[in-house]
Amino acid sequence: MIVRPKPERFRLRRTMMFMNAQKPGLIKDAYIYGCDSIMLDLEDAVAENQKDAARFSLYHALTTIDYGSTEVIVRINGLDTPHWQEDIRVCVAGGADGIRIAKCESARDVHTVEAAVEKAEREFGVEVGRTLLMAALESPKGILNAYEICSASDRMFGVAISGGDFRKCMQTTFQPDGVDMLAARGQMLLAARAAGIQCFDTVFTNLDDEEGFRAEVLQNKAMGFDGKSLINPKQIRLVHQVFAPTEKEIRQAEKIVRAFEEQSRAGVGVFTVDGKMIDVAFIPGAKRTLKLAKACGMYEGDLA
Amino acid sequence: MEILKTAAAGTLESSDCLVTVEPGEGLHLDLSSSVMNQYGRQIKATVLSTLERLGVENASVTVVDKGALDCTLKARVECAVFRSNGTSASNIPWGGAVR
Numbered sequence: 001m002i003v004r005p006k007p008e009r010f011r012l013r014r015t016m017m018f019m020n021a022q023k024p025g026l027i028k029d030a031y032i033y034g035c036d037s038i039m040l041d042l043e044d045a046v047a048e049n050q051k052d053a054a055r056f057s058l059y060h061a062l063t064t065i066d067y068g069s070t071e072v073i074v075r076i077n078g079l080d081t082p083h084w085q086e087d088i089r090v091c092v093a094g095g096a097d098g099i100r101i102a103k104c105e106s107a108r109d110v111h112t113v114e115a116a117v118e119k120a121e122r123e124f125g126v127e128v129g130r131t132l133l134m135a136a137l138e139s140p141k142g143i144l145n146a147y148e149i150c151s152a153s154d155r156m157f158g159v160a161i162s163g164g165d166f167r168k169c170m171q172t173t174f175q176p177d178g179v180d181m182l183a184a185r186g187q188m189l190l191a192a193r194a195a196g197i198q199c200f201d202t203v204f205t206n207l208d209d210e211e212g213f214r215a216e217v218l219q220n221k222a223m224g225f226d227g228k229s230l231i232n233p234k235q236i237r238l239v240h241q242v243f244a245p246t247e248k249e250i251r252q253a254e255k256i257v258r259a260f261e262e263q264s265r266a267g268v269g270v271f272t273v274d275g276k277m278i279d280v281a282f283i284p285g286a287k288r289t290l291k292l293a294k295a296c297g298m299y300e301g302d303l304a
Numbered sequence: 305m306e307i308l309k310t311a312a313a314g315t316l317e318s319s320d321c322l323v324t325v326e327p328g329e330g331l332h333l334d335l336s337s338s339v340m341n342q343y344g345r346q347i348k349a350t351v352l353s354t355l356e357r358l359g360v361e362n363a364s365v366t367v368v369d370k371g372a373l374d375c376t377l378k379a380r381v382e383c384a385v386f387r388s389n390g391t392s393a394s395n396i397p398w399g400g401a402v403r
Contacts, residue, residue: 001403024376025319052392053313056383059398060375086394093398124399 001063004072007097007132009157012036012295013198014227014243015236016073016160020045022054027061030070033233034240036295037071042087043078043102051083055090062094073134075100079109085116091131092120098132098157103165105142110135110152117155134158134200138165143184146191159192160229161185163202176212178219189224198226207232217242244296245289253286253293257303260286305385307363313383314372321372323351323380325388328364331355337369350374354381357401 015035019026021042030038040061046054058074074096076087080103091099101113113133121128133155137143143161150159161184167173172180185201192199201220204213213235220228221242228239245253255273260283263271270279293299312324321337337347347369354377355365365381372380382402386392396402 023317023320024372024379025317028319028373028376052387053379053383055396056313056379056386056402057376059402060379063403064373064375082393086396090396090398 002066002095004062004067004095004097006127006130007071009132009155010198011071012292013071013158013200015230015239016200016227017230017233017236018045018075018203020054021058021061021074022046022050024057024061027057028065031065031067033236035070035230035233035236036227037073037097038067039073039075039100039229040096041075042083043075051077055086059090059094062091062096071097073098073100073132075102075136076113078103079112084113088113088116089120089123092117092126093124095126096131098134100160101133101135102162103138103142104135104149105137105139106145107148107152110149110156114153114155129155131155132157134160136160136162137184137188138162139169140166140184143187146188147194150191150195150197156195156197158198158200158226159188160200161188161202164205166202176215178216185223185225193224199224201225201228203229203231204235205231207234214238214242240296243292244298245293247298249289250293250299253289254299254301254303256282256286257290305358305360305389307360307385307388308390309388311384311387313387314376314380316368316370318370319372319376321367321369321377321380323377323384324366325360325381325384326364326366328362330362331360332364334364334366335369336367337371339369339371346374347372347377350377351381354378355385357403358382358385359401360385 013036016037016039017035018039018041019030021040040058042054074091076099077083117131118128134157135149167180189199204216217239256278259273290299290304294304307325307327310326314320314322316322335348351367
């Protein structure tokens with residue numbers, strides 16, 4: 001049986017690729033694509049009369065397939081269905097890294113899932129607190145309650161918006177400039193940053209529209225998202241490219257971290273690097289750039 | 305477990321298998337596979353050991369394999385057996401009889 005290492009609450013999550021947990025052909029080699037996380041889906045991708053079969057398939061995939069350093073998250077069915085409790089049992093028993101709460105609307109939803117996860121951790125002898133959580137916001141209510149959701153639990157690592165359902169609620173459709181979800185994305189980002197967790201954008205469903213996809217990913221990066229949900233392996237590469245720091249940003253970050261270490265040893269708090277004022281506030285950002293650069297294979301130093 | 309009624313799980317898609325269990329006397333396995341020559345023996349062993357773990361002693365089992373991995377074979381056999389009992393939806397013994 002494969003035992004996965006303890007999940008890291010904050011790690012690189014540029015790409016999360018959805019896969020139907022019921023399709024053995026898909027999930028058996030999902031790690032080869034190189035996405036940061038895979039999202040095994042028990043919810044919408046699985047037909048109502050195959051929910052049971054998907055769990056058996058998921059359990060054996062989790063316990064026999066070595067996904068290596070690819071994070072394994074499971075999207076469970078909504079709290080308004082008869083499925084979510086057994087979904088949680090199988091996720092915890094199988095050792096999934098995290099659970100994505102579908103249609104999350106309040107901190108109470110997070111607490112409900114958290115209680116069931118803890119119960120399952122005790123039932124299956126899993127370390128209490130091991131299983132991480134993230135929430136998908138799919139309704140206006142979810143967006144309005146984003147901050148209480150983001151800060152509801154120490155297990156929460158991130159929050160994502162689900163475009164399809166959200167646009168339906170708002171009586172709008174996909175717009176190339178993103179104006180349909182601008183307010184929602186902004187509100188969710190504010191909430192996630194205020195709570196100190198990660199934030200992910202929705203899927204882009206038109207696989208033939210490469211220009212549209214690129215535009216959306218560029219906007220995601222500009223708005224400050226950590227990553228994006230994907231539906232097809234061919235989308236991974238562009239997201240990794242766009243989210244990678246530039247060579248200049250890496251050199252700058254390296255300089256800042258190095259200068260900060262030297263200056264603080266000498267008792268100096270604020271100083272300049274290449275004519276720009278630098279103090280302790282710049283360090284987390286610079287370190288984040290280096291970490292990202294390392295993950296992208298662009299930096300090999302030891303400051304990350 | 306007893307096989308109470310006919311039940312099936314799985315599909316005929318590539319990398320999957322379709323498992324059907326029916327009530328019967330003793331254990332009968334009817335296996336066909338797209339990779340019979342290479343893996344027939346291993347598939348049979350996996351199906352039989354899964355049935356044994358579930359305590360199934362009387363059943364007629366049909367497996368149509370399309371190149372499923374062991375983990376998929378197990379999942380489909382287990383699901384079919386639990387479905388035949390009407391108990392596939394909740395309180396599955398994950399890590400116990402199902403492992």
